[in-house]
Amino acid sequence: MAIASRMGIGSALLAAALLAACEGGGEGGAGGEAAEGGGPPAGSPTFYKDVLPILQQSCLHCHSEGRIGGFSLATYDEAKTQAGVVAAVTADGRMPPWHAIETDLCQPPYGFVGDPRLSDEAKATLRAWADADAPEGDPADAPQGYEPPPVDLPNADLELAPSEPSIVEGDHDQFVCVVYDPQLTQDVYVDGVNIAPGNESVAHHALVFRVDRSTADELSGGNERFDCFGGPPGDLIHAWAPGMQPLQLPATVGMPLSTDQVIVVQMHYHPTGTSTEEDASKIQLRYTEEPKWDFTIALPGNATGAPELLPGPNDGASPQFRIPAGEKDHVEAMAIEVPQLPIELPILVVATHMHYVGVDARFWVERSNPGPGEAESECFVHTPAWDFNWQRGYMYNAPIEDLPTVSGGDVLRLECHYNNSMSNPFVVKALADQGKAAPEDVVLGEQTLDEMCLGAIGFLVPHQ
Structure with missing residues (x-):
């Protein structure tokens, strides 16, 4: 790519x-x-x-x-x-x-x-x-003439564009949340989502969220866009990066979108450094009939203390999420027990998430009562060379009936490694952007120089 x-x-x-x-x-x-x-x-x-x-x-x-x-x-x-x-x-x-x-x-x-x-x-x-x-x-x-991959969602039912473009300039990355209001008159089910980039020279990646309209109004002050970085403003439904195909869920799977919800897209812009650019990326949605399965994304992690945050190096009397300045391989580990569930839930999409200090993340499950053919411990995904600039979700290439599952009592485990030293080029750049010359202790939070340790798990729930 x-x-x-x-x-x-x-x-x-x-x-x-x-x-x-x-x-x-x-x-x-x-x-x-x-x-x-x-x-x-x-x-x-x-x-x-x-x-x-x-x-x-x-x-x-x-x-x-x-x-x-x-x-x-x-x-x-x-x-x-x-x-x-x-x-x-x-x-x-x-x-x-x-x-x-x-x-x-x-x-x-x-x-x-x-x-x-x-x-x-x-x-x-x-x-x-x-x-x-x-x-x-x-x-x-030479092979036949090259046709770039289509940027549009096949058979899209709705395409929304911002009323005004975002202005992308300077030499620092920008994170801008854009509110798209579908103005639905009835609840729908979505089985396809896509970002159609308006300016591919600066549109680096995007995270797409389903957000209550009242929450979006509060965050944006009633405006179409607002600066944002870090924590999700709502329910994550899609992640886009250049070259990615549109999200198309399997047959019989959909995501509910109600009349009182909007779409908020966090656009990550990478300026050219030499010119002022405009971007008016569009969001495309495709609807489906009432599905058999509802697709939902949960974000386990970001534990602030025991028992989910496990004891680690540099902790005091109790576990704390703190990455000391200068540490080149600091580890934060978490264990999150799945609440009791009436059934097993198939897992379709997995991911990890950290900020700029993060360098390696692993996400797995330890099953309390594995079924026939299931492993007691099974790794979902490992990103050993984490790069914030290329975050995305990973969809298993398997039929629904064969997908890995989680059940009540299972334990979701995360291990996140961090390099909070000047040997990490992402730290050097983030410090320079903040006008700082040396690393500082990093804690859990949503700002550029804060950190996170999250898994993302897109699971299927029988539609009621």
Whole structure:
């Protein structure tokens, strides 16, 4: 997906480091045995035949002209200059951005919908192409003309746009909540949600919430938009990032939306740093008939004390959520017991959430009475290289009847790791934005330099 410095602090440092690492070896590094006449090694991959199909599949939805990636990889001349960087960041999994990783500590029960990670074969192709000094090949070998992924929700019933655009300028990221009022005359059920970005050069990601109208009016002061960062203003229903497909729930699943509710979208803008931009992103909704299952997202975590907040390092007489200044690997752990339920609840979507000090989060369940075929301990998701700039939900790629479940008495467990030192580039940037020179103790909260430790669990409840 994205490789460019435009994608935030981490990517800026990444590009700089990779470019520095490539110095002395040329853009492509050392190649194999050259073909006669000084051309590329015999049998080397070429751009049009081997590389362009990979870029079209996994990169161009961000790295095309005018999109959030900041530079294009769509043509040979554009891609050749980035050959070594592309090979390096895809080889170690930093790109395309995808943070739900299988680890020794976490093997989720199923894969996730929309996983963009490259195969080992594709990574090897990009590496071999770079090592051969990025040969062009025959344009006749190029695949059919590239069509970016559709940005619209199929068969949308409602599309809402703001009355005025957001102004995006300067060199600091902006978090703006925009209120969209569907003005429903009857309650509906939603089975599709999408953000149609108005300006893909600055729209970095978005969180979509279902909010009571009275709450939205209170938060916004009756205005269409308000500055926001941190805690959710209502019920989370969707997370969007460039390249993501619209949320389309499985058949028989829906989310209720009542006449006294609105949609609030937290837009994360990444300014160009050189121009003033406008964005008027739209929200699209699709309705369904009365469903068999209601989709609901819960956010366990953010425990303030015992028994849910477990004892940890640097605690006093009782557990406390505090990340001391300078600590490079501080851990906060939580255990949240699921209240008694009449049935098991299938889990469709999972995620983790922290702010800028966070570096690693793991979310799992310990079952009190596992059923046939269920593990006593099962990991939902692990984000071992957490990046606030790429937060999203992960939907299991499995039929409803096979989804993992939670039951009353089960314990949801979270382990969040933090680096509150100047070795964390996100901390350095956040401090600079606040006019501070050194880390400070970090506590639980909603501000930029506060932290969180949350899981997100999208579960299915039989519709009543």
